[in-house]
Amino acid sequence: MTRTAATDVSQDAITVANVSHAYARPDDGVVQTLSGVSLGVRKGELLCLIGPSGCGKSTLLNIVGGLVAPTAGEVRINGHPVHGPTPKEIAYVFQENTLFPWNTILDNIKVGLEFQGVPAAERQQRAREAIEAVGLADFANNYPHQLSGGMKQRASLARALSLQTDILLMDEPFAALDEQTRTYLGEELSVLLATTNKTIVLVTHSLSEAVFLADRVVVMTARPAEIKATIEVAAGHPREPKFTTSSEFAALRNELYTLLRDEIEKTVGGFVGKAAARDRERRAVAGATEVVKP
Amino acid sequence: MSEAIATAGARTSAVPARHPVFRRNPAAARLGIVVLAFVLWELAGHTILDPNFLSPPSAIIAAMPRVLGDPGVQRALEASFIELIVAFVLAVVAGVAIGLPIGLSGFTRRATLPLILLLYSIPQVTILPLFVLYFGIGAGSKIAFGVSHGIFPIILNVVAGVQSVEAAHLIAARSMGATRLQTIHRVVLPHMTPSLFTGLRLAMSGTLLGVLLAELYVSTGGIGYYTRIFADSFDPPATFTLVTMLALMAVALNETVRLAERRASFWRTHQR
Amino acid sequence: MNARFDWHARAIQIGFVVALIALWYYVGRSGLVSAIFLPQLPHVAGKFIQIVQSSTLYANLAVTLFELVVAVAIASSFGLTIGYLVGRSRYASLVFEPLLAGLFAIPLVVFLPLFILFFGIGVESKIAFGAAYAFFPIVLNTIGGISQVDPRFVTVARSMGANEHQLFRRVLLPAALPVIVTGLRIGCTIGFLAILGSEMIAGLRGLGSRIVTLAEGMNTAEMFAYIVFVIILAMILNVTLSNMQRRFGEAPRSA
Numbered sequence: 116m117t118r119t120a121a122t123d124v125s126q127d128a129i130t131v132a133n134v135s136h137a138y139a140r141p142d143d144g145v146v147q148t149l150s151g152v153s154l155g156v157r158k159g160e161l162l163c164l165i166g167p168s169g170c171g172k173s174t175l176l177n178i179v180g181g182l183v184a185p186t187a188g189e190v191r192i193n194g195h196p197v198h199g200p201t202p203k204e205i206a207y208v209f210q211e212n213t214l215f216p217w218n219t220i221l222d223n224i225k226v227g228l229e230f231q232g233v234p235a236a237e238r239q240q241r242a243r244e245a246i247e248a249v250g251l252a253d254f255a256n257n258y259p260h261q262l263s264g265g266m267k268q269r270a271s272l273a274r275a276l277s278l279q280t281d282i283l284l285m286d287e288p289f290a291a292l293d294e295q296t297r298t299y300l301g302e303e304l305s306v307l308l309a310t311t312n313k314t315i316v317l318v319t320h321s322l323s324e325a326v327f328l329a330d331r332v333v334v335m336t337a338r339p340a341e342i343k344a345t346i347e348v349a350a351g352h353p354r355e356p357k358f359t360t361s362s363e364f365a366a367l368r369n370e371l372y373t374l375l376r377d378e379i380e381k382t383v384g385g386f387v388g389k390a391a392a393r394d395r396e397r398r399a400v401a402g403a404t405e406v407v408k409p
Numbered sequence: 410m411s412e413a414i415a416t417a418g419a420r421t422s423a424v425p426a427r428h429p430v431f432r433r434n435p436a437a438a439r440l441g442i443v444v445l446a447f448v449l450w451e452l453a454g455h456t457i458l459d460p461n462f463l464s465p466p467s468a469i470i471a472a473m474p475r476v477l478g479d480p481g482v483q484r485a486l487e488a489s490f491i492e493l494i495v496a497f498v499l500a501v502v503a504g505v506a507i508g509l510p511i512g513l514s515g516f517t518r519r520a521t522l523p524l525i526l527l528l529y530s531i532p533q534v535t536i537l538p539l540f541v542l543y544f545g546i547g548a549g550s551k552i553a554f555g556v557s558h559g560i561f562p563i564i565l566n567v568v569a570g571v572q573s574v575e576a577a578h579l580i581a582a583r584s585m586g587a588t589r590l591q592t593i594h595r596v597v598l599p600h601m602t603p604s605l606f607t608g609l610r611l612a613m614s615g616t617l618l619g620v621l622l623a624e625l626y627v628s629t630g631g632i633g634y635y636t637r638i639f640a641d642s643f644d645p646p647a648t649f650t651l652v653t654m655l656a657l658m659a660v661a662l663n664e665t666v667r668l669a670e671r672r673a674s675f676w677r678t679h680q681r
Numbered sequence: 682m683n684a685r686f687d688w689h690a691r692a693i694q695i696g697f698v699v700a701l702i703a704l705w706y707y708v709g710r711s712g713l714v715s716a717i718f719l720p721q722l723p724h725v726a727g728k729f730i731q732i733v734q735s736s737t738l739y740a741n742l743a744v745t746l747f748e749l750v751v752a753v754a755i756a757s758s759f760g761l762t763i764g765y766l767v768g769r770s771r772y773a774s775l776v777f778e779p780l781l782a783g784l785f786a787i788p789l790v791v792f793l794p795l796f797i798l799f800f801g802i803g804v805e806s807k808i809a810f811g812a813a814y815a816f817f818p819i820v821l822n823t824i825g826g827i828s829q830v831d832p833r834f835v836t837v838a839r840s841m842g843a844n845e846h847q848l849f850r851r852v853l854l855p856a857a858l859p860v861i862v863t864g865l866r867i868g869c870t871i872g873f874l875a876i877l878g879s880e881m882i883a884g885l886r887g888l889g890s891r892i893v894t895l896a897e898g899m900n901t902a903e904m905f906a907y908i909v910f911v912i913i914l915a916m917i918l919n920v921t922l923s924n925m926q927r928r929f930g931e932a933p934r935s936a
Contacts, residue, residue: 182836182839182840200840200841200842202841202842203842205840206840207837209833209836209837211833213833213834213836215834215851215852215856217855217858218855226851227841229847229851230838230841230842230847230851231841231842232842278841435772435775438776439776439777439779439780442776442780443780462798463798463799516689516690520689520693520694521694523690524698530915530916530919531912531915532873532874532877532911532915534874534877534878534881534889535877535889535892535908535911535912535915536908537878537881538881538892538893538895538896538904539904539908541896542717542718542896542901543718614788617788618790621788621790621791622790622882625790625793625794625882626881633882636794636797639794640798645798648794648798649795651794652791652792652795655791656787656791656792659787659788659791660786660787663786663787
């Protein structure tokens with residue numbers, strides 16, 4: 116069953132209205148992370164946030180999830196404003212795995228359900244279903260340290276899915292994995308999108324991942340971050356692996372990179388360019404004094 | 410990224426916190442707490458505390474000249490201090506003398522270390538009366554008991570330190586023609602130093618425990634005598650004074666060893 | 682470390698212990714040393730069998746164990762509670778942990794006269810002194826354990842809707858348990874030694890006091906027997922604590 120983006124636009128699942136964020140540095144400075152960010156995430160779409168390192172994408176995600184308070188602006192989930200974590204509507208998947216090492220995989224999921232407030236009788240059943248959905252049924256009674264990186268992330272995904280929320284927030288969920296596992300899990304995520312109506316916001320560094328997974332990609336500037344551009348990816352889910360070799364894919368990816376390059380340079384510093392500029396300056400000064408000498 | 414996750418739990422904002430002085434400076438807060446504790450103690454001393462059993466700081470300070478001026482008390486404190494120093498030095502010297510050969514020979518280590526650990530695990534406080542029986546009620550038993558407590562950390566740390574010398578360094582020395590003695594002097598000893606200093610710190614704690622325990626036990630002379638006298642005559646400020654002096658002695662000795670350790674490791678980071 | 686069982690080393694150890702025992706026996710037989718200083722081995726063995734059947738031993742044992750249990754209970758209640766409250770706050774940890782660690786660095790034995798002064802020479806002073814000694818490793822380890830729980834676990838739990846109680850039961854406690862259990866173990870051990878010591882220095886009842894009474898009465902053989910008994914008791918305590926630590930204090934291997 117394929118899905119195209121931009122169905123179900125009756126009401127945005129997530130509305131970010133003019134959100135800003137700053138924090139105080141211990142040595143009396145103030146760092147502005149986000150500056151007046153506004154966007155809407157449509158129901159059932161996968162929105163990617165991409166930007167240079169440290170620009171505040173994760174902070175924005177955390178603000179959406181209610182884990183961090185914005186210093187200005189507000190976030191609304193399905194119409195009502197966010198004041199704190201909303202476990203019944205939002206589930207998280209983080210980058211480094213955050214499975215509790217003292218619980219088995221099954222217990223990890225059951226604990227998540229307990230936190231959400233699911234009655235004890237239902238927890239076993241739902242946890243089992245979630246584990247089977249990601250194909251880890253054989254490892255339900257294993258401990259996290261006995262699993263590979265990819266399996267651990269699948270378990271984290273199972274935990275998030277078991278909460279049966281409408282919205283899924285994912286903060287570079289595949290960044291710590293090797294490329295093969297990463298690609299594979301990306302394809303699984305695409306299938307998930309096709310079969311459920313979840314709204315997903317995903318933060319990533321990987322351009323390919325963004326184009327492959329997203330219905331829309333939001334490009335953020337360097338700190339203080341604003342939205343630079345939004346790119347639509349019109350292909351329907353589930354996307355097949357051969358999408359990555361299409362010309363459409365390449366064009367989108369290049370467009371993304373062009374948008375990002377300036378921001379990356381601002382963050383990393385473009386030291387090659389700066390050194391060359393300094394060199395030229397020095398030579399110009401030397402040349403000028405030479406001319407002055409009789 | 411992980412930083413974001415870690416700080417996400419604390420809902421950060423750009424507003425500076427209240428009480429900037431205490432917020433910024435935990436050390437100041439600590440000082441404030443200590444001062445507050447003394448103030449409360451002083452107040453309690455004048456109101457709820459029974460003067461027969463506890464005294465406020467002011468009474469203690471007032472009693473100090475009287476108590477510390479007593480030549481008997483002075484002698485007792487001096488004796489304790491000397492015993493501490495002697496016991497510590499003996500523990501270190503003996504500990505190194507025993508620890509080095511054990512550490513250097515794998516066989517000796519496997520043979521003797523379990524025995525040493527077994528001895529170390531005995532609650533030494535139980536055999537305190539034996540020490541007094543064998544070494545008498547004078548300085549001997551106190552020094553012996555202090556050595557007995559302080560020697561084990563030295564031995565164990567010296568053994569660990571010697572073991573940590575990498576085989577590669579030893580082979581390198583051997584290949585350059587070093588004799589056993591030279592190898593020990595130039596390679597083993599420098600590598601052993603950090604462990605040794607950790608051991609010194611523990612040994613000082615142990616020696617303090619041993620000597621003071623023995624001193625308090627023997628009530629016919631020294632500190633033990635005066636604590637008994639002061640308790641029997643319901644003279645709490647005097648007891649407090651005595652205790653304070655001993656505590657200061659302990660802190661001073663501990664700090665000395667800690668400073669020596671810091672200076673030694675300062676050199677060490679440049680050595681390697 | 683040799684994985685192989687080192688027979689030679691073992692032989693030397695056993696030989697050493699056997700030689701020591703033999704030496705003791707023969708020195709006793711020869712009469713070189715007065716029985717007041719070194720009672721004969723068979724005499725001590727006989728005394729040991731005697732005391733293990735005497736009510737005096739069990740009366741004193743009961744006193745000492747009672748003091749230990751109460752002291753550890755008090756130290757744990759205060760230590761765990763304060764440790765949790767302080768450990769939850771980064772600021773409080775920065776302020777209080779060095780204070781407590783610094784206080785513990787002073788050999789608390791110097792304060793024993795104060796405890797005797799205030800509580801007298803009955804069981805109260807032993808309990809108080811033991812509790813004071815045991816308190817420090819417990820509170821310091823609890824602060825350490827709780828404050829060093831990976832903040833990511835706390836964030837994840839919060840994002841799933843955990844309240845403070847659930848956070849404690851399902852995240853903080855299991856994460857910090859190994860360190861806390863270690864603190865409890867050290868506390869028990871130190872508390873036991875502190876109680877014995879205070880019984881010896883100023884006490885009327887309990888195993889420590891009994892040993893001192895025998896020493897003062899020059900009843901060396903029976904004193905030796907009691908010392909052996911206390912050493913065995915200490916070993917049993919150590920093994921028990923070690924087993925408990927293994928059961929509850931296993932660090933979960935990092936995920």
